[in-house]
Amino acid sequence: MTRLDGHGRIDRSRTLRFVVDDVAYTGHPGDTLASALLAHGVHRLGTSVKLGRPRGIGAAWVEDPTGLVQIEEPFPEPMLLAATVELTDGLVARGVGGRGRLAQVPDTARHDRQHHHCDVLVVGAGPAGLAAARQAARAGEDVVLVDDRSEAGGTLTGTETIDGRGSRDWAADVVAELAASGTVLHLQRTTAFGHHDDGYVLALERRTSGASRQRVHRIRAARVVVATGAIERPIVFEDNDRPGVMLASAARDLLHRQGVRAGSEVVVFTSDDAAYATAADLHDAGARVTVVDVRPTPPAAGPCLERDIVVHGNAVVTGAEGEDHVTGAVLGDGRTLPCDLLLVSGGWNPTAHLFSHVRGALRYDPELGAFRPGEELPGTRVVGAANGVLDLAGGLRDAVGDAAPAVVEQPRTPTTVLWRVPGDPARQFVDLARDATVRDIERAVGAGMTSVEHVKRYTTIGTAHDQGRTSGVIASGITAELLGRPIEDLGTTTFRPPYVPVAFAALAGRERGDLYDPVRTTVLHDRHVAAGAVFEDVGQWKRARHYPRAGEDMAAAVLRECAAARTGVAIMDGSTLGKIDVQGADAGVLLDRLYTNLMSSLKVGRVRYGVMCGNDGMMIDDGTVLRLADDRFLVTTTTGNAAVVLEWMEEWLQTEWPDLAVHVTSVTDQWAVLPVVGPRSRDVIGAVFGDVDVSNDAFGFMTWQDTVLDGVPVRLARISFSGELAYEVHVDARYAPALWDRLLEAGRPFDITPYGTETMHVLRAEKGYPIVGQDTDGTVTPQDLGMSWVISKKKTDFVGKRSFARAENLNPQRKELVSLLPTDAATTLPEGSQIVEFRADGALPPPPVPMLGHVTSSYRSAALGRPFALALLKAGRSRVGEVVHVPVGDRLVAAEIAPTVLVDPEGARRDG
Amino acid sequence: MQLIPCPWCGPREQTEFHYGGQADVAYPDDPAALTDEQWAHFVFFRDNPKGPFAERWFHSAGCRTWFRAVRDTRTYAFLPGSSA
Ligand SMILES: [Zn+2]
Numbered sequence: 004m005t006r007l008d009g010h011g012r013i014d015r016s017r018t019l020r021f022v023v024d025d026v027a028y029t030g031h032p033g034d035t036l037a038s039a040l041l042a043h044g045v046h047r048l049g050t051s052v053k054l055g056r057p058r059g060i061g062a063a064w065v066e067d068p069t070g071l072v073q074i075e076e077p078f079p080e081p082m083l084l085a086a087t088v089e090l091t092d093g094l095v096a097r098g099v100g101g102r103g104r105l106a107q108v109p110d111t112a113r114h115d116r117q118h119h120h121c122d123v124l125v126v127g128a129g130p131a132g133l134a135a136a137r138q139a140a141r142a143g144e145d146v147v148l149v150d151d152r153s154e155a156g157g158t159l160t161g162t163e164t165i166d167g168r169g170s171r172d173w174a175a176d177v178v179a180e181l182a183a184s185g186t187v188l189h190l191q192r193t194t195a196f197g198h199h200d201d202g203y204v205l206a207l208e209r210r211t212s213g214a215s216r217q218r219v220h221r222i223r224a225a226r227v228v229v230a231t232g233a234i235e236r237p238i239v240f241e242d243n244d245r246p247g248v249m250l251a252s253a254a255r256d257l258l259h260r261q262g263v264r265a266g267s268e269v270v271v272f273t274s275d276d277a278a279y280a281t282a283a284d285l286h287d288a289g290a291r292v293t294v295v296d297v298r299p300t301p302p303a304a305g306p307c308l309e310r311d312i313v314v315h316g317n318a319v320v321t322g323a324e325g326e327d328h329v330t331g332a333v334l335g336d337g338r339t340l341p342c343d344l345l346l347v348s349g350g351w352n353p354t355a356h357l358f359s360h361v362r363g364a365l366r367y368d369p370e371l372g373a374f375r376p377g378e379e380l381p382g383t384r385v386v387g388a389a390n391g392v393l394d395l396a397g398g399l400r401d402a403v404g405d406a407a408p409a410v411v412e413q414p415r416t417p418t419t420v421l422w423r424v425p426g427d428p429a430r431q432f433v434d435l436a437r438d439a440t441v442r443d444i445e446r447a448v449g450a451g452m453t454s455v456e457h458v459k460r461y462t463t464i465g466t467a468h469d470q471g472r473t474s475g476v477i478a479s480g481i482t483a484e485l486l487g488r489p490i491e492d493l494g495t496t497t498f499r500p501p502y503v504p505v506a507f508a509a510l511a512g513r514e515r516g517d518l519y520d521p522v523r524t525t526v527l528h529d530r531h532v533a534a535g536a537v538f539e540d541v542g543q544w545k546r547a548r549h550y551p552r553a554g555e556d557m558a559a560a561v562l563r564e565c566a567a568a569r570t571g572v573a574i575m576d577g578s579t580l581g582k583i584d585v586q587g588a589d590a591g592v593l594l595d596r597l598y599t600n601l602m603s604s605l606k607v608g609r610v611r612y613g614v615m616c617g618n619d620g621m622m623i624d625d626g627t628v629l630r631l632a633d634d635r636f637l638v639t640t641t642t643g644n645a646a647v648v649l650e651w652m653e654e655w656l657q658t659e660w661p662d663l664a665v666h667v668t669s670v671t672d673q674w675a676v677l678p679v680v681g682p683r684s685r686d687v688i689g690a691v692f693g694d695v696d697v698s699n700d701a702f703g704f705m706t707w708q709d710t711v712l713d714g715v716p717v718r719l720a721r722i723s724f725s726g727e728l729a730y731e732v733h734v735d736a737r738y739a740p741a742l743w744d745r746l747l748e749a750g751r752p753f754d755i756t757p758y759g760t761e762t763m764h765v766l767r768a769e770k771g772y773p774i775v776g777q778d779t780d781g782t783v784t785p786q787d788l789g790m791s792w793v794i795s796k797k798k799t800d801f802v803g804k805r806s807f808a809r810a811e812n813l814n815p816q817r818k819e820l821v822s823l824l825p826t827d828a829a830t831t832l833p834e835g836s837q838i839v840e841f842r843a844d845g846a847l848p849p850p851p852v853p854m855l856g857h858v859t860s861s862y863r864s865a866a867l868g869r870p871f872a873l874a875l876l877k878a879g880r881s882r883v884g885e886v887v888h889v890p891v892g893d894r895l896v897a898a899e900i901a902p903t904v905l906v907d908p909e910g911a912r913r914d915g
Numbered sequence: 916m917q918l919i920p921c922p923w924c925g926p927r928e929q930t931e932f933h934y935g936g937q938a939d940v941a942y943p944d945d946p947a948a949l950t951d952e953q954w955a956h957f958v959f960f961r962d963n964p965k966g967p968f969a970e971r972w973f974h975s976a977g978c979r980t981w982f983r984a985v986r987d988t989r990t991y992a993f994l995p996g997s998s999a
Contacts, residue, residue: 200917200991201926223918618958650975654935657981658971659942805946805954 006042007288011262012154021094023048023072030090033153037063037070037085038261046246046265047327048072048085052101053438057327059246060085061435063253063260065151065194065503066234066472068435069244071103072096079106082468082504086253089153089192089209101436112216116512119188121145124204124224126195126357129157130165130395131387131402132230133177138403139228140184147222148187149206151194151503157232158252160259160284163395166408173408193220195231197500198360202227202382207505217509226382229358230402233351233388234472236373238272238297239423239441239481241322243347244432247329250473251278251348254285264288266344270295270332272320274419276303277393278348286310293340295320295332302416319424320345335424350418352476353391358383359498367491372420373476374495422480433481434474436467441481448485455479459496468504471496525578526675526736527743534757541760542643544579549759557761558863565765565865567756568725569906572683574746575758577676577731578739581626581645583638583652587665590636594628596801597655599785599794605630610705610720613638614785614793615648620806622779622788624648627722629707637670641775645671655802675739678722679746680729680766682912683753688719688730690749695719704914717742723913725766726906765862768873771903773820778859778873784812788820789880789903818856821879822905823872823898826886830896831870832861836889838876838898845895855887866906873903917991920998923978935971937961938983965989972998 013033020029023040030039037060040048046059048070060070067086074080074088076095081103085096121144125136128150136148150157156174163170181187193208202224209217235252237243251271257263269290271282274297283306286292292312294301299317307314315334323345324331331339352373355365358380366377368391375391387398394415399407423431428441439462447461455478458464464478465471471478475496483490511519523543531538536547537557551560567573585594591603598613605611607630615623624647626639640648652667679687689697695710702708707720718733734742747755764774773779773788784807785793795801806812825832836858839847856876863870876882883902888895907913918926943949943957962968968988974980985997 203916203918650933650973653979654973654981658935800946805949806958809951809954 005044005264005267007258007262007264009262010258010264010288011260013261019090019092019094021090021092021096023095024097032090034090034261035063035086036072036088036090036094036096037067038257038263039090040085041257041265042261042263047098048246049098050100051244051435051438055100056244056438057246058098058244058435059248059328061248061253062086062235062250062473063256066250066469067253068467068469068473071099071101071436071468073099073103078110078112079104079108080506081105084468087503089211101438110508112508113214114217114219114506114509114512115215116219116221119147119220119222121147121188121222121224123147123226123228124149124195124202124222125228125230126150126204126206127157127230127232127387127389128152128155128174128178128189128191129230129232129387130159130170130174131389131398132157132228133174133181134399134407135228135230135386135402136181136187136189137177138406140181140187144186146181146184146187147220147224148181148189149193149195149220149222150191153192155189155191158256160255162284163410165395165399165410190220194503195222195357196502196505198227198229198357198383199500200361204357205500207503207509217506219505219509219512224382226384227357228402229355229383229385229389230387231354231357231389233353233373233391233393235277236349236352236476237347237473238274238320238349238421239431239433239477240272240320241333241426241430242432243323244435245323245325245329245345246327247325247343248323248345248347251281251346254344254346255281258284258288264290266290266342268342269293269344269346270320270340270342271346271348272332273346273348274298274421275348275350276415277351278346279303279305279307281346281348282307282312283310286312290344293342295334295340297421298419319421320347321424321426322430349421349477351388351393352472353385353389354472355385355389356498356502358385358389360500365495367494369420369491370417372418372480420480422477422484433478434462434464434467434471436469436474437463439464439474444478444481445485448482453486455482455493455496458482465496470498470502523579525576526739527576527578530740530743531576531757536757536759539760541579544642546579546642547576547757547759549761550757561759561761561765562863562865564756564758564762567754568680568727568758568762568766569866570682571756572679572681572687572750572753573756573758573762574677574679574743574750575760575763576743577678578674578736579642580671580676581640581642581648582670582674582676583640583645583649584668584670585636585638585652585665586634586668587663588634589663589665590634593652593656593660593663593665594636594638595798596660597652598628599801599803601795601797602628602630602636605636607632608706608708610707610722612705612793614790615651616785616803616806618802618806620784620803620809620812621781622775622783622785623651624775625773627720629718629720643776645669673736674733675736675742677732677734677739677743677746678724678729679732679750679755680723680725680727680758682728683750683755684728684730686753687746687750687755688732691745692717692719699915712742712745715742724763724772726770726772726910726913727766728912728915764860765864768860768862769864769866769871769906771820771822771873771905773873774860778820778875783818783820783875786812787817787875815881816877818875818877819879820859820903821874821876821883822901822903823858823874823876823887823889824901825870825872825889826897826899828869830891831863832858832872832889832896832898833891834858834861834872836861836891838874839888839890839895841886841888841897842895847890847895858889864905871901871905872898876900919972920984920993921972921974921977921980922982922998923980924974927974927977931974931976933973933975935973935981938969938971963988967994969997 159170161171165173197205322333365374386402396410431441531547539548594602723729861872
């Protein structure tokens with residue numbers, strides 16, 4: 004065991020049991036999976052992705068490029084870093100071979116979301132972040148403070164002194180002050196992973212209690228303070244991927260957080276001052292430590308010399324010995340220093356990701372050997388180590404200026420920048436997660452690549468889970484050396500969100516399953532479910548598609564429902580129909596300008612079909628218009644276009660015709676609509692609404708009447724989308740279920756049949772009524788549909804009119820709506836099928852084959868006793884009677900071109 | 916996600932808005948008097964500048980106001996005070 008008494012902030016009073024690679028271990032609350040393994044002397048975890056080399060724990064937090072595990076219990080999760088998994092009792096994990104495995108069972112955990120708005124968001128609760136948050140809180144600002152570790156304080160070990168106090172006591176004081184302020188939301192275990200426009204930051208909280216496993220915080224901050232610290236940079240040498248090779252800072256972190264000494268015979272290879280603190284602390288914790296410093300006169304060696312730690316100046320480690328675990332460090336002079344832990348420190352890379360996410364430019368700092376924020380951004384400040392100010396006193400001053408707490412200055416000497424030492428480039432690993440070596444960069448440069456972005460994509464360096472936190476700058480530096488260019492000219496690859504991997508489940512939150520997109524149901528939905536309806540999605544609506552009886556498939560059900568509508572009586576739920584109440588003195592003027600036909604001449608009590616086009620003359624929508632009063636119309640739209648048409652009306656009213664006195668209001672949900680269709684519909688309506696004279700003379704086609712049923716107002720309209728005698732029953736949606744039941748009851752003697760959208764489609768297609776969005780696609784005019792009759796010749800202008808006169812609109816080769824009758828009277832043409840000229844030899848010519856159009860709607864017809872289709876066909880109306888071919892699979896199906904109205908062309912049934 | 920300044924509601928999330936294209940493209944007084952080319956320019960042609968661009972926006976998931984705002988197409992930033 005290498006767990007040390009008197010070190011660390013874990014809860015030793017509780018023991019947690021866990022299993023890794025089938026071996027049982029114990030740990031304590033406060034451990035990560037990595038620290039708990041290292042406490043048992045276990046470094047090794049899995050193998051590398053391409054070369055199968057042993058992999059181990061390389062760092063103590065998100066910067067670890069190795070140390071990947073597959074979690075098996077409590078729930079399978081792939082590719083997590085052992086260094087970031089908080090130990091829990093019963094955890095089961097295994098090392099991976101560079102790839103994880105997604106769970107094969109549904110995750111029952113809940114993920115959720117919160118929104119926050121604040122004056123200041125501080126990211127990072129290290130010394131700089133705590134100071135910044137405290138300053139903002141004292142100024143009375145609303146503050147959100149997030150930090151990705153389990154406790155505040157960042158890298159403070161407690162050995163530092165701030166304001167005369169131990170640094171961790173100081174941190175605890177600040178946390179307490181923030182908690183007492185009442186204006187600070189402080190979240191630990193919360194990683195800000197994306198910084199977007201206008202102070203919008205997404206942060207992921209790993210929750211340890213509550214109903215959700217993780218929570219995404221959506222934070223909108225007037226100002227963002229980035230105090231995310233810095234990540235230590237390794238130096239590349241041969242076999243630097245061996246388990247037991249680790250960042251120097253990681254060993255210090257493990258010692259102070261978890262009381263874990265990651266090795267007993269330690270070599271520290273450094274070109275930077277900070278590693279000396281690690282060396283001293285490990286020595287004090289009982290390890291034998293040797294320091295190898297690149298610099299001739301190690302500037303910060305004082306504490307080591309006091310401790311009789313051997314410091315080799317002007318020396319480098321060129322290689323690691325050992326296979327499954329490091330056994331020695333090979334020095335440049337050929338000597339080997341035996342060790343079981345080889346620590347590396349090549350300086351520090353500021354964690355400026357959240358600055359880079361919002362397009363902040365980074366600039367190379369030769370004293371750091373790293374890229375740091377190189378410009379001021381409005382609303383975003385980067386402070387402390389994240390800004391390249393690595394010493395504690397300087398970092399605090401950088402964060403809060405004169406308000407900085409008192410700290411003894413410890414001047415730093417600049418890092419000696421060293422990307423790699425001499426050695427075999429094929430064994431010098433740059434990105435351990437990708438098995439990418441210096442040799443790979445040489446190949447990229449040899450292939451002519453001169454941009455770091457290209458080198459990244461060629462070598463895959465920086466594309467793994469860690470996004471190149473430790474490898475990116477080194478790759479830039481080595482590329483620059485190989486190209487013989489300064490690194491500042493080359494730059495570094497762009498940091499993009501997310502800063503850490505985020506599970507899709509967390510991003511989805513509660514918006515999964517039925518909540519992914521709102522499901523709209525009509526007030527009659529339960530009735531349809533009880534009747535055994537099969538539903539289809541129409542936009543967000545669930546609509547009954549057909550009502551199969553026992554043993555019926557859809558085709559059989561639809562034929563039965565169609566027959567009922569054509570020979571008896573049928574009823575459907577048309578409540579999803581878009582409905583817009585148009586009111587005001589100029590309501591008629593508005594509709595005249597938006598519809599192709601004249602609406603202002605419609606008399607109160609009457610109904611008119613209308614078509615809307617865009618400025619380009621292409622059809623947008625169609626529907627019926629009921630004139631309710633001189634200054635009031637009820638406009639109906641297709642189900643899917645209700646919002647579009649309302650928005651269209653508002654746009655014109657607000658932007659072009661603000662002088663018109665008109666108000667438009669959606670009443671789609673307020674009114675239920677129940678079409679009662681078929682030759683016996685009059686009997687049913689007459690039976691239910693005894694007060695209404697339903698004779699054709701008193702209640703003609705395309706008129707409406709108001710009535711009252713048991714005190715409930717009901718509107719009846721003679722509107723037909725089937726070509727049959729039909730009534731639309733409009734009623735306050737709350738009364739629709741009761742009215743539906745009454746209509747079914749009254750229709751029972753006539754075997755009234757509920758029908759769904761599929762039957763509605765067949766019935767309207769038999770009559771040649773197009774459906775906007777199915778038989779049209781934004782390139783179809785009313786004339787193309789054979790509906791010139793709906794275009795007013797009296798009006799001087801309406802939206803789309805001028806386009807009808809464009810040369811292209813008058814082209815006789817435009818596609819026109821026709822029907823197609825497969826000559827075998829048996830084949831139902833697939834919708835979307837292409838149409839080609841008839842081929843006497845029954846075979847397609849070599850491509851390209853000229854396309855004449857396509858099938859837009861296709862069904863079997865009960866009334867016709869055969870399949871039929873609607874199609875858009877070049878010059879189609881002039882070709883009625885001709886035969887074309889439709890490729891269906893490997894065959895060519897012959898189909899005769901016919902007029903669109905196949906049932907009751909005279910309209911006698913509808914008008915009767 | 917950007918904040919877009921609605922003149923009625925103030926700054927709101929961009930997902931609440933629909934884009935309405937170039938502003939100040941007035942519907943012609945007399946479309947019938949235009950040549951096909953002139954009409955096509957009204958219907959199909961829009962500017963695509965690099966820099967400030969006057970646009971129409973619709974606060975569709977909010978107050979449902981159509982408004983005009985100037986946005987810099989290089990930075991996406993709305994010019995302060997430009998929405999009305
Ligand atoms: Zn608004």
